Amino acid sequence: RTVYVNGSYLPEHEATVSIFDRGFLFADGVYEVTSVLGGKLIDFAGHAARLQRSLDELEMANPTTEEDLLEIHRELVRLNEIDEGLIYLQVTRGAADRDFAYPEDATPTLVLFTQAKSGLADNPMAKTGMKIISIEDQRWGRRDIKTVQLLYPSMGKMAAKAAGAHDAWMVEDGVVTEGTSNNAYIVKGNTIITRHLGHEILSGITRTAVLRMAQEAQMKVEERPFTMEEAKQADEAFVTSATTFVMPVVEIDGAAIGTGQPGDVVARLREIYIDEMRKAAV
Template identity: 80%
Template sequence: MRTVYVNGEYLPEDQAKISVFDRGFLFADGVYEVTSVLDGKLIDFAGHAARLQRSLSELEMASPVTSEELLAIHKELVARNELTEGLVYLQVTRGAADRDFLYPDEDTAPTIVLFTQAKPGLADAPAAKRGIKVISIPDRRWGRRDIKTVQLLYPSMGKMMAKAAGADDAWMVEDGAVTEGTSNNAYIVKGNTIITRHLGEEILHGITRAAVLRMAAESQMKVEERSFTMEEAMDADEAFVTSASTFVMPVVEIDGAQIGTGAPGKVAARLREIYLDESLKAAV
């Protein structure tokens, strides 16, 4: 049985409890982060901790712990659950208060929950060798997608739309341009250029995205941060997505159309290799 962390306590998962008045439950008034674990170490932890603080700040929400305490909690959970390969999920909400659309008093204690998920073979996922298929769907989320909130109903619906269509995931489209995947940032490759949407309130500022683009630049790869259309995507030589749990994942089909050769491309494969190598070296 897993050990989880709830508001300062390490507990068996079947003893963990949250109030029915928690605003994360009632209003999706909370934020989250997911940090991958490889070889028992945390990947890109500093980036996730920094983005958590930004999300909290944007929602005027207090942080229940310092970054140092957060790292210690992550490491303790990894150790207690003997996690070698998998994920650590972290969620912070505004806390429990009587149901009211207005924020509760500032002395209301935030709720913090962390748990682990074992994912054997995370770094050597078969999908990375065959590539994934995506479909396009309208982007019907709220406007502040740069804040990593727990309101994930539409992305969940998008995953189900993809499953119903025999695909693995969905890319969301707004005003004729791709924003991002349901749980990842989206990229195409044309010639020698990697193209991905520019940062803004329309997409999540991916931690893996930042690392991959930095590594691409260091490897003398050309990067353009701009909007691109589904037509451009279907005409691309390659496509891929990035996220904390999939790293760099090739996309070989979009809306039934084969991308490039229909097999994972060299750019995506190389970026995945570089990312895993460099991230493991810097893991904590």
């Protein structure tokens, strides 16, 4: 596999980053994951815009321009012959003598790599649905910044696995924030309910697109908090993320949602999302 590091395309075993990199020492870095369908990028502009916002919030320099970044993405897709899969991008503040204060002169580190993954669009999970558990949200207070501090979400995935589930939804002050690596939704009749944006959740690029498409399809959207109790009573539930798109949730903390099978509203949203995003891919 060919990867990208600070201006060079290299075989993965030749790519190196300093042990003094602040991404490694302080999780002082941000990332983006963009999916690839038919060799093209899904919502690249959305990911590039959020990357810039994450960097701005952390006063970190952007090592590249949106135009150059698009070229790097495309070149990696070409070099690795990715038809379906994802591109991971990470920017860290760079290498510097270890000190909590930001260094003044560090050069940011930019790393990208691809992962080929068949079955993103034709994901069998879309037919069966996910089982999720709830856990307390113990992450820091700026979840709107897409940082590489992912240990608590990893612990959540492990707790879900141990419970025989696929993922966990996180609960804070009695309401659901989001999933470990996705935004969380419930459906009641023709209404989609998902937590409003703020520092408490990541503004999903998929979330933005899906809420727009839901409204265009005459569904109602309510951006407000919901409890686990309300979720268990919902007709349908789902999550969204760049790599799972729209994925049905059929069980929450052992309780079946609706019929216990993926429902029509979520199936329809998934189809609309994949169709439209394929057409708009770059």
